[in-house]
Amino acid sequence: MEIPTTPSIAANRPAPEHRKGGIDWPIFWISGGFFLLFLIAALVNLGWLSSVVDTAFGWATRGFGLYWQVLMLATFAVSLGIAFSKLGRVKLGGIGQVPSNSTFNWVVIIMCALLAGGGAFWAAAEPLMHFVNPPPFYGVEGKTYAAGVAALSQSFLHWGFLAWAVLGSLLSIVLMHLHYDKGLPLAPRTLLYPLFGERALKGPIAAIADATSIIAVAAGTIGPIGFLGLQIAYVLHSVWNVPDTITTQALVILAVTAIFTAACIAGLEGLRFVCKIHVWLMLGLAAFLYLFGPTEFLTTVFFKAFATHIVDFAQTAMYRGDGKWLNSWTLFYWGWFIGYAPIMAIYVAKVSRGRTIREVVVLLSIAAPIITMLWFTLVGGTGIGIELKSPGAVIGHGTQPEALLLGVAQAMPLRNLISALFLFLSFFSVVTNGGSMAYTIAMAVTGDRGEPGNWLKIFWAVGMGLVGAVLITMGAGGVSALQSFIVITAVPVSIIILPSLWDAVRIARTMAAEQGVQ
Template sequence: MSDLLNSEKTVPQAQSTIEKLGLNNPVLWMSGGFLTAFVVLALVDNELLSSLVNAGFAWSVKIFGPYWQLLLLITFLVGMGLAISPTTSKVRLGGLEKPELDGFKWLAIILCTLLAGGGVFWAAAEPIAHFVNPPPLYGTPEGNIQRQAFNALSQSFMHWGFLAWAILGTLTTIVLMHLHYDKGLPLKPRTLLYPVFGDRVLTGFFGSFIDACCIVAVAAGTIGPIGFLGLQVSYALNALFDLPDGFTTQFIIILGAIAIYTISALSGVNRGIQILSRYNIILAVGLMIYILLVGPTDFIINGYVQGVGTMIDNFIPMATFRGDMGWLSWWTVFFWGWFLGYGPMMAIFIARISRGRTIRQLVTTISIIAPLITCFWFSIVGGSGLAFEMANPGSVSAAFEGFNLPASLLAITQQLPFPMIVSILFLILTTIFIVTTGDSMTYTISVVISGETEPNALIRSFWGVMMGATAIILISLGAGGVSALQSFIVITAVPVSLILLPALWNAPQIAMKMATAQGLR
């Protein structure tokens, strides 16, 4: 009898655990099952996985590349139209009269979460890559090496600037914030298609499939940088301190990252994520000021001004360039696919932190202010590298050879005063940037799985540890395992980009309805 009573007592607890982990949610099984199959195939036959991913990658960029370029361009233009319209610009989102977060905290979270994870190493590597091999749209200006350097910065600005930021959280955020906060619909990717399919998309296999696609895309895009963090920091520690550059070092680095971003995600948006973001922005600003003062100041300022001017002057030609498919597949279209994969989940995260903001504040901050800050960061880091390279040919390009991103960053920091301290600070900055991406995506995936804006600790911990463990397994196979996952996010951008499409017309319609409801028309 006592055994029967004990068994009855354990049933509710078992059900509670199942619900807490989302084990009764088909989205978990679809997304988790797919990621598990990916890892198993990597362990069983890494060559087969790489060939499948490469074939899917080539097909995706060839068939969907033109569509992605137009989608990002039109998203940016429509968003700016809403931001400057006298009718829609003052629409306040999220059902609050004033913002939950103050301006600095809000901007810090946005800057540290959206494109920051890849921005530190790419800021050093991409400008030198375009300098050594000029983009086909610009070519090599005869006898004008400085113009070649400015063009390299301009191309980097395009890839990490207005269009890249706009797709991550402008129109889609407007749609989600209205449907969630005003209409009570779930804060999930499937909600983006509610205006098209109605209630059918909120339940059943179709809605679950949409959510699972978006989770797989953002998990792949987050696991990749976590894995590369281990590889890159391990390389840097070997170069700086002669520590072994092997799996053990990489394993310890990723374990540390898992612990930090899981604890941060557990403490919530208003504590851990916000605190990490704020201090990381302070560190980044400090490094920018230092390099601006002691580095090649004139070139940095001139490169930023002329680079931004050249990008704006060639904005449409750069956004719609289709003249070199090989180059596009490894640069513009690759980046667009990578950023598109983050789109719906980033929109959910931005919707969560942006209550009380107006459409003008949302769009101009994400589409204009944040990109211009990112471009300045590229000018500081990459611009310094270009100046050093022009003064001493090979000082940066030789280190970058073979697309060695951490080596190019170290080649720059080693030419600044107090190179050891600056290099260590950059490693800390990179780590925290990727950690803030990890904690925000852990939080957002947990929101989608649980259906709650404050998911329980169990599910947050599960996803945080799971993504880190996947990264560890993949790097145990060598850089190829993480590279395959990084390329795979471009394939996942195919369905995700179709999910983002309706926001082009739904966001303006919703903005006009909200303007009417708020007495602005």
């Protein structure tokens, strides 16, 4: 069956009626109204709200967990199959289109936007938490060398090939063809066009696709904003005796919100600027950790953990043994990344025009995951190596996620300087992620009909910051409830992205024929 876009849509397809005027107001009010209702419910009865979210979370992971595991594996496999066939030479965004960014800038703005949501915070926390309490699949004793290898291998699964592949490889192929070649909106609803035709562009299908995708990514972005306030306030108190109060936490959130709002208003140039700050800070800290940390241990443990990850790849990806552990770790991550996927794919599509399918897939499904694994090894592996040599030197600061990054920094030479630099890194991680997502949500609401209005970018940037600030007044529970909600929204989103498994292949074949790829 042919994709309905090919015969029925002109290259310069006019905007659907409901998008004339720039903004899809029903989607704007549904998604914005959700966060208002969530805040009201949290303020009235946070315990009840958390209970409802926990119940729905459990239902989502029980009913869809296995499906998500298969979906993640299938997306990775299909993306590699397309990229390394002749279809990989297909150019996305139009024949003769020249990339608007240098390769370095392109890699930087994609890596920072996609990794920044949790890479700085979890690079120390997850490996060290698995080191203390090893994943059940490996059956090793905690706080041993074997536990260190298992901890990094499990972290590689959660932040590696599968996580990155679902965030834009196949979805970007579908969106870039339908938007740049066929004139459809650059919005989540467009992913369903090959299946439903015009019905996907308006009415309930469009509302569900766009609203759930926007709510999911906004919830997943607000979570790191809120936790940043808790983390920085904790470190400032632990190292420099600054009072760890709600005022300190709120000031941190207001500062980060002001900066990523300014970057968002500046558009892609502003986002590119903060991404460069972020990436150079990461590179500097990575070099310092490798040179002044347990260098020999880091070198050997990376290759051992990577080899273990590859050997056990399919088994760990499909692990179904310990349901409680699976829900807390793997399925939480899969729900988080799946919820992010449509909006992230819009961002990738926006900055990747003129790239080939092979370039996009190799970056997202291979290069970016390996870079992420190296980063987790340098940060989390440094903590593990130090802990093996001097037990308590790192985890003695506490086993909470926000304490583990501090433990690594405080165990290094120039500990207060390194602690401060890691604080800046966490700060700019949220700046790049928050700014990129606010910009992309604004694009999704308008369908990328030109540059989104500044007021719309400000609404989402400031709105996410204020929600995060209000939620932390209730403690970590309010932020956790919202971040867990992304797993619930992943249920409809995982259905929205399913057709890309076959639509991306058919679209790639269509473009190959149009471009004369032999």
